[in-house]
Amino acid sequence: MFDVPATLSDNLTKGCLPFLLAGGQGSRLHELTAHECKPAVHFADAGRIVDFVMSGVHRAGFDEMFVATQYKPNTLTRHMETAWAGGFAKGLHLRDGAKIANQQGYRGTADAVMANLAEVDRINPKEVLILAADHVYDMDFTAMLEAHRASGAMATLAATPVPRMEATGFGVLAINGANRCVEFAEKPKDPAAMPGRSDMALASMGIYVFDWEWLRDAIMEAFKREGTSHDFGHDIMPMALAQDTLNVYALPDSEDGTPGYWRDVGTLDAYRLALLDFENGSPIRLPKAPDQAYSKPADMTSASSTIEESVVLPGASVGSNCRLSKTIVGAGTEIPSGLVVGEDHDEDARWFRCTDGGTTLVTSEMLARRADQRTLMHPMSSQRPHSHIVSQ
Missing domain, CATH: 2.160.10.10 (Hexapeptide repeat proteins)
Structure with a gap:
């Protein structure tokens, strides 16, 4: 089902390195992340949240990938090694913050890349695709990569509309007619509304494509600044915006014309509601790892309940x-x-x-x-x- 023709992989993903940020604690999920990180939390039968992004990467035909882990990584590490590692011909590189970053761990999303700078340079990609491991969505990463290359921008950010009052936890942006970002605010208290849609805001999905040489220079410059947050949203995206080189890729609508499905399952309420979406009929395809056969667990609910x-x-x-x-x-x-x-x-x-x-x-x-x-x-x-x- 997820086999990718060699020509597709060669033409579209060659030269691009996916870098997955998978170290989040997910503290707002409380006891669900007491023993494992948010990406490793169960979702949709026997799968885990991380499987959504991993399925998309595998379908796109990437042959190598970096995964930055940090908070309670054991469950996630086992899952990645047993379910996904076999799908990458050149390797799935697990980079734990406690081992890479001198026991202090990664200090932010951009610091995860900074700490692995030499290893990424060794691969010498043309672009780096930065991915979040803790969202539920189905996305064609090759289409985003194509859009980035066609734009001529140094950075491309994936975005989707969200209810305005829920956008305080995201990066919120505005675009012009050429899909260039003209405004960006990280986790604003009063998110700006989309034109003509006062109840919605355009939010960053935490997915970026960067030209590697530009990103490497931007990270090194940002980290020299006093008060740096070591973070893509706070430090790197404003730099791309200031240079007028931040392109925006909108999550496409589904085949039936409904808005593309993307959920940040960072709270217990959002997690429960997203799971119910799938119980009521999958809004997007369920992920399936190449090295692990999933089967729906037996229903252990009494008929009298x-x-x-x-x-x-x-x-x-x-x-x-x-x-x-x-x-x-x-x-x-x-x-x-x-x-x-x-x-x-x-x-x-x-x-x-x-x-x-x-x-x-x-x-x-x-x-x-x-x-x-x-x-x-x-x-x-x-x-x-x-x-x-x-x-x-």
């Missing part, structure tokens, strides 16, 4: 007579029979992780603490059946 606007991650199970609403059941978590979540916020907040957006995360550790505390409060309850059931 009611699950609404909720997701059950791989290896989890739901007992009988449960009612779950707007709930994320963590991977491997066993929901006891009779548990009700999502109907009494105060009760849920005592035991589980609740968000302002109405999502409740339930994990094995939370259920264990709940059981222990309820036993301490009601010692005799441990002798009665179903003592862990929420009272109705």
